[in-house]
Amino acid sequence: MAGAGGIKIDIDARQIGAVGDKFARAKARMPAAMAHAVATVGPVAMGAMKRELPAQTGLQRKTIDKALKGAVRGPTYVIKSKGGNIRLKYFRARETAEGVSAAPWNARKVFPQTFIMAGWWPNRTKPIARGQVLRRKGKAKYPMEVVKSGLYIAEEMVTGPSAAAFYNTVAMLLPSIIEGVITGAIIGGGAEKAAQDAAAADVLKRYSHVSLNDPLPF
Known part of the structure:
Protein backbone atom coordinates (compact mmCIF):
# COMPACT_ATOMS: atom_id res chain seq x y z
CA MET A 1 0.00 0.00 0.00
CA ALA A 2 1.12 3.63 -0.63
CA GLY A 3 1.78 6.01 2.30
CA ALA A 4 3.06 9.57 2.93
CA GLY A 5 6.59 8.35 3.37
CA GLY A 6 6.72 6.16 0.23
CA ILE A 7 5.61 2.60 -0.52
CA LYS A 8 4.85 -0.01 2.03
CA ILE A 9 4.47 -3.69 1.16
CA ASP A 10 2.49 -5.96 3.42
CA ILE A 11 3.09 -9.70 3.25
CA ASP A 12 0.61 -12.11 4.74
CA ALA A 13 2.73 -14.84 6.31
CA ARG A 14 -0.28 -17.13 6.36
CA GLN A 15 -0.18 -17.23 2.55
CA ILE A 16 3.48 -18.21 2.56
CA GLY A 17 2.69 -20.92 5.06
CA ALA A 18 -0.03 -22.28 2.77
CA VAL A 19 2.39 -22.45 -0.15
CA GLY A 20 4.97 -24.14 2.05
CA ASP A 21 2.40 -26.69 3.12
CA LYS A 22 1.64 -27.49 -0.52
CA PHE A 23 5.28 -28.09 -1.32
CA ALA A 24 5.67 -30.19 1.81
CA ARG A 25 2.74 -32.33 0.71
CA ALA A 26 4.20 -32.50 -2.79
CA LYS A 82 12.62 -66.02 -20.14
CA GLY A 83 14.72 -68.50 -22.05
CA GLY A 84 18.32 -68.53 -23.19
CA ASN A 85 19.80 -69.53 -26.52
CA ILE A 86 16.69 -69.78 -28.72
CA ARG A 87 16.19 -73.04 -30.60
CA LEU A 88 16.27 -72.86 -34.37
CA LYS A 89 12.74 -74.26 -34.53
CA TYR A 90 11.27 -70.85 -33.65
CA PHE A 91 12.73 -69.03 -36.67
CA ARG A 92 10.27 -70.28 -39.30
CA ALA A 93 12.39 -73.39 -39.85
CA ARG A 94 11.70 -75.65 -42.82
CA GLU A 95 13.60 -78.62 -44.15
CA THR A 96 15.33 -78.61 -47.55
CA ALA A 97 17.53 -81.17 -49.30
CA GLU A 98 20.64 -79.23 -48.21
CA GLY A 99 19.57 -78.83 -44.58
CA VAL A 100 17.12 -76.80 -42.54
CA SER A 101 16.42 -73.25 -43.67
CA ALA A 102 15.71 -70.82 -40.83
CA ALA A 103 15.86 -67.06 -40.25
CA PRO A 104 17.45 -65.97 -36.96
CA TRP A 105 17.96 -62.19 -36.93
CA ASN A 106 15.43 -62.25 -39.79
CA ALA A 107 18.17 -63.37 -42.20
CA ARG A 108 17.30 -66.70 -43.79
CA LYS A 109 20.04 -69.23 -44.41
CA VAL A 110 20.53 -72.99 -44.65
CA PHE A 111 22.16 -74.89 -41.79
CA PRO A 112 23.97 -77.88 -43.34
CA GLN A 113 23.56 -81.39 -41.92
CA THR A 114 20.45 -80.43 -39.96
CA PHE A 115 17.00 -81.96 -40.34
CA ILE A 116 13.46 -82.00 -38.93
CA MET A 117 11.77 -85.01 -40.55
CA ALA A 118 12.30 -88.76 -40.60
CA GLY A 119 12.31 -90.97 -43.68
CA TRP A 120 13.85 -90.92 -47.15
CA TRP A 121 13.52 -88.14 -49.69
CA PRO A 122 11.11 -87.10 -51.01
CA ASN A 123 8.73 -88.77 -48.55
CA ARG A 124 9.85 -87.06 -45.36
CA THR A 125 6.63 -86.10 -43.62
CA LYS A 126 6.98 -87.01 -39.95
CA PRO A 127 8.78 -84.62 -37.55
CA ILE A 128 11.12 -86.48 -35.21
CA ALA A 129 10.95 -84.18 -32.19
CA ARG A 130 7.87 -81.97 -32.53
CA GLY A 131 9.49 -79.80 -35.16
CA GLN A 132 12.83 -79.29 -33.43
CA VAL A 133 15.83 -78.85 -35.71
CA LEU A 134 18.28 -81.71 -35.11
CA ARG A 135 21.87 -82.61 -35.94
CA ARG A 136 23.74 -85.86 -35.40
CA LYS A 137 26.67 -85.54 -33.02
CA GLY A 138 28.77 -88.03 -34.97
CA LYS A 139 28.63 -90.34 -37.96
CA ALA A 140 26.23 -92.76 -36.27
CA LYS A 141 22.47 -92.33 -36.30
CA TYR A 142 22.46 -91.52 -32.60
CA PRO A 143 22.98 -89.43 -30.53
CA MET A 144 21.35 -86.29 -31.92
CA GLU A 145 21.27 -82.75 -30.57
CA VAL A 146 18.80 -79.88 -30.85
CA VAL A 147 20.28 -77.03 -32.90
CA LYS A 148 20.14 -73.56 -31.40
CA SER A 149 20.44 -70.17 -33.04
CA GLY A 150 22.89 -68.24 -30.88
CA LEU A 151 20.24 -65.53 -30.40
CA TYR A 152 19.23 -64.42 -26.89
CA ILE A 153 16.14 -62.24 -26.45
Whole structure:
Protein backbone atom coordinates (compact mmCIF):
# COMPACT_ATOMS: atom_id res chain seq x y z
CA MET A 1 0.00 0.00 0.00
CA ALA A 2 1.12 3.63 -0.63
CA GLY A 3 1.78 6.01 2.30
CA ALA A 4 3.06 9.57 2.93
CA GLY A 5 6.59 8.35 3.37
CA GLY A 6 6.72 6.16 0.23
CA ILE A 7 5.61 2.60 -0.52
CA LYS A 8 4.85 -0.01 2.03
CA ILE A 9 4.47 -3.69 1.16
CA ASP A 10 2.49 -5.96 3.42
CA ILE A 11 3.09 -9.70 3.25
CA ASP A 12 0.61 -12.11 4.74
CA ALA A 13 2.73 -14.84 6.31
CA ARG A 14 -0.28 -17.13 6.36
CA GLN A 15 -0.18 -17.23 2.55
CA ILE A 16 3.48 -18.21 2.56
CA GLY A 17 2.69 -20.92 5.06
CA ALA A 18 -0.03 -22.28 2.77
CA VAL A 19 2.39 -22.45 -0.15
CA GLY A 20 4.97 -24.14 2.05
CA ASP A 21 2.40 -26.69 3.12
CA LYS A 22 1.64 -27.49 -0.52
CA PHE A 23 5.28 -28.09 -1.32
CA ALA A 24 5.67 -30.19 1.81
CA ARG A 25 2.74 -32.33 0.71
CA ALA A 26 4.20 -32.50 -2.79
CA LYS A 27 7.48 -33.84 -1.44
CA ALA A 28 5.68 -36.49 0.57
CA ARG A 29 3.58 -37.59 -2.40
CA MET A 30 6.35 -37.64 -5.01
CA PRO A 31 7.34 -41.31 -4.55
CA ALA A 32 3.77 -42.46 -5.18
CA ALA A 33 3.44 -40.07 -8.12
CA MET A 34 6.66 -41.32 -9.69
CA ALA A 35 5.56 -44.93 -9.23
CA HIS A 36 2.24 -44.14 -10.91
CA ALA A 37 3.97 -42.46 -13.85
CA VAL A 38 6.36 -45.39 -14.29
CA ALA A 39 3.51 -47.89 -14.06
CA THR A 40 1.71 -45.98 -16.83
CA VAL A 41 4.64 -45.57 -19.20
CA GLY A 42 6.35 -48.93 -18.59
CA PRO A 43 3.81 -51.16 -20.40
CA VAL A 44 3.59 -48.69 -23.29
CA ALA A 45 7.37 -48.67 -23.69
CA MET A 46 7.52 -52.46 -23.46
CA GLY A 47 4.82 -52.67 -26.14
CA ALA A 48 6.96 -50.47 -28.39
CA MET A 49 9.91 -52.76 -27.78
CA LYS A 50 7.84 -55.86 -28.60
CA ARG A 51 6.70 -54.34 -31.90
CA GLU A 52 10.32 -53.99 -33.03
CA LEU A 53 11.64 -57.36 -31.86
CA PRO A 54 10.02 -59.62 -34.50
CA ALA A 55 11.77 -57.79 -37.35
CA GLN A 56 14.97 -57.52 -35.35
CA THR A 57 15.14 -61.17 -34.27
CA GLY A 58 13.08 -63.14 -36.77
CA LEU A 59 10.87 -64.48 -33.98
CA GLN A 60 7.08 -64.42 -34.13
CA ARG A 61 5.28 -61.88 -31.95
CA LYS A 62 3.59 -64.62 -29.91
CA THR A 63 7.03 -65.97 -28.98
CA ILE A 64 8.16 -62.48 -27.92
CA ASP A 65 5.00 -62.04 -25.83
CA LYS A 66 5.63 -65.31 -23.98
CA ALA A 67 9.28 -64.48 -23.34
CA LEU A 68 8.95 -60.91 -22.03
CA LYS A 69 7.04 -59.90 -18.91
CA GLY A 70 7.00 -56.50 -17.23
CA ALA A 71 6.32 -55.58 -13.61
CA VAL A 72 6.29 -52.43 -11.50
CA ARG A 73 8.81 -52.37 -8.68
CA GLY A 74 8.13 -49.11 -6.84
CA PRO A 75 9.62 -46.27 -8.92
CA THR A 76 11.07 -48.70 -11.50
CA TYR A 77 9.63 -50.86 -14.27
CA VAL A 78 11.38 -54.20 -14.71
CA ILE A 79 11.24 -56.29 -17.89
CA LYS A 80 12.31 -59.91 -17.53
CA SER A 81 13.14 -62.27 -20.39
CA LYS A 82 12.62 -66.02 -20.14
CA GLY A 83 14.72 -68.50 -22.05
CA GLY A 84 18.32 -68.53 -23.19
CA ASN A 85 19.80 -69.53 -26.52
CA ILE A 86 16.69 -69.78 -28.72
CA ARG A 87 16.19 -73.04 -30.60
CA LEU A 88 16.27 -72.86 -34.37
CA LYS A 89 12.74 -74.26 -34.53
CA TYR A 90 11.27 -70.85 -33.65
CA PHE A 91 12.73 -69.03 -36.67
CA ARG A 92 10.27 -70.28 -39.30
CA ALA A 93 12.39 -73.39 -39.85
CA ARG A 94 11.70 -75.65 -42.82
CA GLU A 95 13.60 -78.62 -44.15
CA THR A 96 15.33 -78.61 -47.55
CA ALA A 97 17.53 -81.17 -49.30
CA GLU A 98 20.64 -79.23 -48.21
CA GLY A 99 19.57 -78.83 -44.58
CA VAL A 100 17.12 -76.80 -42.54
CA SER A 101 16.42 -73.25 -43.67
CA ALA A 102 15.71 -70.82 -40.83
CA ALA A 103 15.86 -67.06 -40.25
CA PRO A 104 17.45 -65.97 -36.96
CA TRP A 105 17.96 -62.19 -36.93
CA ASN A 106 15.43 -62.25 -39.79
CA ALA A 107 18.17 -63.37 -42.20
CA ARG A 108 17.30 -66.70 -43.79
CA LYS A 109 20.04 -69.23 -44.41
CA VAL A 110 20.53 -72.99 -44.65
CA PHE A 111 22.16 -74.89 -41.79
CA PRO A 112 23.97 -77.88 -43.34
CA GLN A 113 23.56 -81.39 -41.92
CA THR A 114 20.45 -80.43 -39.96
CA PHE A 115 17.00 -81.96 -40.34
CA ILE A 116 13.46 -82.00 -38.93
CA MET A 117 11.77 -85.01 -40.55
CA ALA A 118 12.30 -88.76 -40.60
CA GLY A 119 12.31 -90.97 -43.68
CA TRP A 120 13.85 -90.92 -47.15
CA TRP A 121 13.52 -88.14 -49.69
CA PRO A 122 11.11 -87.10 -51.01
CA ASN A 123 8.73 -88.77 -48.55
CA ARG A 124 9.85 -87.06 -45.36
CA THR A 125 6.63 -86.10 -43.62
CA LYS A 126 6.98 -87.01 -39.95
CA PRO A 127 8.78 -84.62 -37.55
CA ILE A 128 11.12 -86.48 -35.21
CA ALA A 129 10.95 -84.18 -32.19
CA ARG A 130 7.87 -81.97 -32.53
CA GLY A 131 9.49 -79.80 -35.16
CA GLN A 132 12.83 -79.29 -33.43
CA VAL A 133 15.83 -78.85 -35.71
CA LEU A 134 18.28 -81.71 -35.11
CA ARG A 135 21.87 -82.61 -35.94
CA ARG A 136 23.74 -85.86 -35.40
CA LYS A 137 26.67 -85.54 -33.02
CA GLY A 138 28.77 -88.03 -34.97
CA LYS A 139 28.63 -90.34 -37.96
CA ALA A 140 26.23 -92.76 -36.27
CA LYS A 141 22.47 -92.33 -36.30
CA TYR A 142 22.46 -91.52 -32.60
CA PRO A 143 22.98 -89.43 -30.53
CA MET A 144 21.35 -86.29 -31.92
CA GLU A 145 21.27 -82.75 -30.57
CA VAL A 146 18.80 -79.88 -30.85
CA VAL A 147 20.28 -77.03 -32.90
CA LYS A 148 20.14 -73.56 -31.40
CA SER A 149 20.44 -70.17 -33.04
CA GLY A 150 22.89 -68.24 -30.88
CA LEU A 151 20.24 -65.53 -30.40
CA TYR A 152 19.23 -64.42 -26.89
CA ILE A 153 16.14 -62.24 -26.45
CA ALA A 154 17.64 -60.73 -23.30
CA GLU A 155 20.51 -59.38 -25.40
CA GLU A 156 18.34 -58.23 -28.30
CA MET A 157 15.91 -56.26 -26.14
CA VAL A 158 18.66 -53.88 -24.98
CA THR A 159 20.21 -53.24 -28.41
CA GLY A 160 19.20 -51.93 -31.82
CA PRO A 161 15.68 -50.82 -32.80
CA SER A 162 13.99 -52.50 -29.82
CA ALA A 163 16.08 -50.58 -27.28
CA ALA A 164 15.63 -47.33 -29.24
CA ALA A 165 11.85 -47.83 -29.31
CA PHE A 166 11.76 -48.41 -25.55
CA TYR A 167 13.86 -45.38 -24.60
CA ASN A 168 12.22 -43.07 -27.15
CA THR A 169 8.81 -43.95 -25.75
CA VAL A 170 9.97 -43.28 -22.20
CA ALA A 171 11.54 -39.97 -23.22
CA MET A 172 8.40 -38.99 -25.10
CA LEU A 173 5.83 -39.79 -22.42
CA LEU A 174 7.37 -39.87 -18.94
CA PRO A 175 8.27 -36.16 -18.48
CA SER A 176 4.82 -34.98 -19.54
CA ILE A 177 3.02 -37.48 -17.33
CA ILE A 178 5.15 -36.56 -14.32
CA GLU A 179 4.54 -32.86 -14.99
CA GLY A 180 0.81 -33.44 -15.20
CA VAL A 181 0.76 -35.45 -11.99
CA ILE A 182 2.80 -32.84 -10.11
CA THR A 183 0.77 -29.83 -11.21
CA GLY A 184 -2.59 -31.55 -11.01
CA ALA A 185 -2.59 -33.98 -8.14
CA ILE A 186 0.19 -32.71 -5.90
CA ILE A 187 0.59 -28.94 -6.14
CA GLY A 188 -2.91 -28.30 -7.43
CA GLY A 189 -4.39 -30.24 -4.55
CA GLY A 190 -6.86 -32.15 -6.69
CA ALA A 191 -8.03 -35.67 -6.12
CA GLU A 192 -4.71 -37.46 -6.44
CA LYS A 193 -5.66 -40.71 -8.18
CA ALA A 194 -8.11 -39.03 -10.56
CA ALA A 195 -5.60 -36.33 -11.49
CA GLN A 196 -2.86 -38.90 -12.05
CA ASP A 197 -5.07 -40.94 -14.36
CA ALA A 198 -6.23 -37.83 -16.23
CA ALA A 199 -2.66 -36.62 -16.73
CA ALA A 200 -1.53 -40.00 -18.04
CA ALA A 201 -4.52 -40.38 -20.36
CA ASP A 202 -4.01 -36.88 -21.77
CA VAL A 203 -0.35 -37.48 -22.61
CA LEU A 204 -0.98 -40.88 -24.15
CA LYS A 205 -3.75 -39.39 -26.30
CA ARG A 206 -1.61 -36.45 -27.44
CA TYR A 207 1.24 -38.69 -28.57
CA SER A 208 -0.81 -41.61 -29.91
CA HIS A 209 -0.20 -40.48 -33.52
CA VAL A 210 3.58 -40.23 -33.21
CA SER A 211 5.67 -42.89 -34.91
CA LEU A 212 8.56 -44.27 -32.93
CA ASN A 213 10.85 -43.40 -35.83
CA ASP A 214 9.81 -39.74 -35.79
CA PRO A 215 12.00 -37.13 -34.08
CA LEU A 216 11.03 -36.57 -30.47
CA PRO A 217 8.53 -33.69 -30.12
CA PHE A 218 10.71 -31.71 -27.67
